[in-house]
Amino acid sequence: MTYDALDDAYDRLRSTGPEFNGWLSNHGPMAAEALARHGHGEEIPAWLDDYCQRLEAAPGSRRRIRDWRTALGDPRRLGDWLGFFEDQIEDQPWAEILRSWWPRLVPGIAAGATHGVIRVGHAVRLLREEGQSAARLAELAQGLGYWASRWQPVPGAVIPEGTLAADAAVAALPQIPNQNGGIQSRLAQLEEVQGWQTAQQAMAPSTDWEHFLRDLVTAAVRRYASHAHGNPVMLVHAATAPNAVLRTLPSLPNDQWAASAGAAWSASAAIHAAYVAHDGKSLATAPTSSADAFDLAAHHGDEHVIKLADTAIDVYSWTGDDRALAAVQTAADLIERE
Known part of the structure; x- marks a missing residue:
């Protein structure tokens, strides 16, 4: 497997900003990495030709980050944070x-x-498993800078300390009362939702946090297969966010694992509470293999379908559960490519 096309994509995308059209996130680097990993690297240039038409130029740095605590979560400092981590990654x-x-x-x-x-x-998965290059290091810096500038806690986040397995804990999450508006207005409702913190606490913790996260990602993908019609784009992240944490754990010291897994659960739970449909639907017919599932996503072309397929295939490799592949078909059926 060659990642030359991905490095070229990172170089091409480096001049674009992490966001466009307001708060919409630039999915180009994430989708390109998934395409390369699943054997579709030759399709990346044409995919970017289309996708890059939507993107905006990267913001410039205005002044250096000197007190990171006061700058954390300040979107006005986005360009400053990108420059900060570019300097860090060089040193x-x-x-x-x-x-x-x-x-x-x-x-x-x-x-x-x-x-x-x-x-x-x-970015971390690629660096750890495939080695570093200048383009890959720059991509990690971009990701860290974006995260720092938009830093935002989940309202009312608490650690799991109950007895429920992941599937049951996800199914028992309450819903916000007003299912309209963007993610900021939805998340703002969480602390006023009766039972929100109790529902988070109800999930059982673990002495094996990798296993905890695999179960969480699996539950989120299964839930997507039956409930994604609530919001098929946003609910992708209920699975891909905890999977991003899972992919990062091997590069972190063990004493950071428990807090990381707890944060991943709160983020996934918040997205479910804000967007999931109340009633489930019958499952779509699953593709016959992981390769067919990703081929379906790549042919569809939408960045969210590609990212969901990347995570769903992980789940299928752990469980052999056809519901994971059915989730890919669900995403392809429900999401229209822009």
């Missing part, structure tokens, strides 16, 4: 930067509708 090994900044960033996991952590998760 230190990427794994050291990640270990230092992850515990500062992960409490704000809701940043950019969880796209900060998702983008970092794609």
Whole structure:
């Protein structure tokens, strides 16, 4: 497997900003990494030709980040944060930067509708498993900078300390009363939802946080297969955000795992509470294999379908559950490519 096309894509995307048209996140790097990983690297240039028409230029840096605590979560400092991490990545090994900044960033996991952590998760997986290049290091810096500028905690987040398995815990989550508006207005309702914190606490913790996250990602993908019609785009992130944390764990010290898994659960739970449909629907017919599922996503072309397929295939590799592949068909059926 070659990643030359992905490095070229990262170089091409580096001049674009992490957001466009307001708060919409630039999915180009994440989708390109998934395409390369699943054997569709030759399709990346044409895919970017189309996708890049929607993007905006990267913001410039106005002044240096000197007190990171006061600048954290300030979207006006986006260009400054991008420049900060570009400097960091030139001076230190990427794994050291990640270990230092992850515990500062992960409490704000809701940043950019969880796209900060998702983008970092794609970059870390690539660096750890396929080795580093200048383009890959720059992509990690971009992801960290985006996360820092949009840093946002999940309202009312609490750690799991109950007895429910992941599927039951996800199914028992309450819903916000007003299912209209964007993610900011939806998340703002969470602390007023009766039972929100209790429902988070009800999930059973674990002494094996990788296993905890696999179960959480699996539950979110299964839920997507039957309930994605609530909001098929946003509910992708209920699965891909905790999977980004799972992909990052091997690059983190063990003493950061429990807090990371707890944050991943709160983020996934918040998205379910804000967007999931109340009633389930019959499952779509599942593709016959992982390869067919990703081929379906790549042919569809939408960045959310591609990212959902990438995570659903992980779930299928862990479980052999056809519901994971059915989720890919559901995404392809419900999401229209722009």
